[in-house]
Amino acid sequence: MNLENIKKVDPEVAEQIELELKRQQDNIELIASENFTSEAVMEACGSILTNKYAEGKPNKRYYNGCEHIDVIESIAQKRACELFGMDHANVQPHSGAQANMAVFMATMKPGDRVLSMDLSNGGHLSHGSPVNFSGLYFDVKSYGINEYGEIDYENVRQMALEHKPKLIICGASNYSKIIDFKKFKEIADEVGALLLADIAHIAGLVAAGVHPSPAPYCDFVTTTTHKSLRGPRGGIIMCKEEFAAAIDKAVFPGLQGGPLEHIIAGKAVALLEASKPEFKEYAQQIVKNAKALAQGLMDEGMDIVGGMTENHLMTLDLRKTGKTGKDMANVLEKVGITANKNTVPNDPQSPFVTSGIRLGTPAVTTRGFKEEDMVEVAKIIASAVFSSDNELGLKNLRERSLKLCEKHPLYD
Numbered sequence: 119m120n121l122e123n124i125k126k127v128d129p130e131v132a133e134q135i136e137l138e139l140k141r142q143q144d145n146i147e148l149i150a151s152e153n154f155t156s157e158a159v160m161e162a163c164g165s166i167l168t169n170k171y172a173e174g175k176p177n178k179r180y181y182n183g184c185e186h187i188d189v190i191e192s193i194a195q196k197r198a199c200e201l202f203g204m205d206h207a208n209v210q211p212h213s214g215a216q217a218n219m220a221v222f223m224a225t226m227k228p229g230d231r232v233l234s235m236d237l238s239n240g241g242h243l244s245h246g247s248p249v250n251f252s253g254l255y256f257d258v259k260s261y262g263i264n265e266y267g268e269i270d271y272e273n274v275r276q277m278a279l280e281h282k283p284k285l286i287i288c289g290a291s292n293y294s295k296i297i298d299f300k301k302f303k304e305i306a307d308e309v310g311a312l313l314l315a316d317i318a319h320i321a322g323l324v325a326a327g328v329h330p331s332p333a334p335y336c337d338f339v340t341t342t343t344h345k346s347l348r349g350p351r352g353g354i355i356m357c358k359e360e361f362a363a364a365i366d367k368a369v370f371p372g373l374q375g376g377p378l379e380h381i382i383a384g385k386a387v388a389l390l391e392a393s394k395p396e397f398k399e400y401a402q403q404i405v406k407n408a409k410a411l412a413q414g415l416m417d418e419g420m421d422i423v424g425g426m427t428e429n430h431l432m433t434l435d436l437r438k439t440g441k442t443g444k445d446m447a448n449v450l451e452k453v454g455i456t457a458n459k460n461t462v463p464n465d466p467q468s469p470f471v472t473s474g475i476r477l478g479t480p481a482v483t484t485r486g487f488k489e490e491d492m493v494e495v496a497k498i499i500a501s502a503v504f505s506s507d508n509e510l511g512l513k514n515l516r517e518r519s520l521k522l523c524e525k526h527p528l529y530d
């Protein structure tokens with residue numbers, strides 16, 4: 119990584135970037151929403167495009183000098199539509215939360231009703247959590263998951279019939295099963311609701327055909343670009359043509375000012391990368407690795423919410439070990455594994471403590487981990503949890519995790 123100039127101008131920040139690179143290289147990244155984007159994407163994001171104001175949309179800007187920006191943003195829009203099979207794409211949202219906010223703004227008035235997945239069951243803050251704009255300004259009803267870790271579609275239907283939401287949201291930030299978008303569409307149609315699929319977590323799997331696509335069924339599809347899609351940090355909204363004008367207006371001038379055109383260029387590059395055959399293989403490997411990790415953990419006697427995963431992630435249920443998600447995430451960090459604490463359904467602990475740890479495979483798959491590596495990762499995790507007080511044991515586990523990192527170098 120070239121830090122030549124920043125080292126001269128600001129050695130303090132340069133040092134922290136170098137340390138962060140080493141942290142990423144020397145630790146096993148299992149945060150399910152993280153990934154390692156390509157150097158090509160980072161070049162676009164670090165380019166002179168950061169200098170340009172371009173409020174508005176391609177060929178309809180409030181500033182002059184946008185002829186090259188227009189081409190780049192149009193390329194990103196076209197690639198998003200082609201990759202995900204939707205009519206229209208707005209590639210300007212700075213994040214997934216802002217993409218969701220724009221759909222709310224384009225379709226509802228404050229106080230209108232939404233049906234979405236509960237945050238503690240795997241939903242997302244921006245789908246209606248009481249502490250988020252979505253829960254503060256809209257009337258939110260939530261569905262959860264059943265004892266098998268699955269969405270109970272009949273329960274969703276009953277809730278939709280009872281509450282008559284204007285918008286139904288499917289998609290989650292911690293759900294390990296395939297989402298049946300067709301069933302959601304049938305429910306939405308039965309009650310006359312609009313349907314939004316937030317595919318932030320599974321976008322890479324959808325792009326590669328490894329998870330069914332929401333495109334034939336949903337009015338809106340939102341995603342982040344930095345998770346399994348492996349692009350820069352940002353969001354995209356896709357929709358049916360009939361909602362295109364309302365979505366564009368909600369993004370600008372509704373919610374955002376100048377778009378981040380350097381990041382939009384990074385999104386364009388990532389979308390091209392995601393359309394290649396190598397990316398399909400990558401997405402297939404993400405799922406194989408997740409299954410190998412889940413099986414390995416279960417073989418070591420650990421519980422997984424809902425059992426075997428069907429996508430890129432899973433939640434370790436620590437309840438029977440008597441340990442908390444908060445403590446075990448810290449223990450895993452000691453042995454060189456980065457993960458996040460997460461609630462399990464009916465969690466007796468608070469969301470800050472939790473009884474679970476969410477684990478995902480997009481990032482380790484990018485650096486080349488295969489099934490046999492995931493079995494070793496499972497053994498390291500189980501040993502760390504079961505002997506979390508044995509400092510010498512943890513030190514040995516740290517050496518084992520470092521060996522895996524050295525076997526699969528990153529950004530070298």
Ligand code: DSN
Binds near residue numbers: 242
């Ligand atoms: N914070 C993201 C995640 O970790 O899933 C969702 O926005």
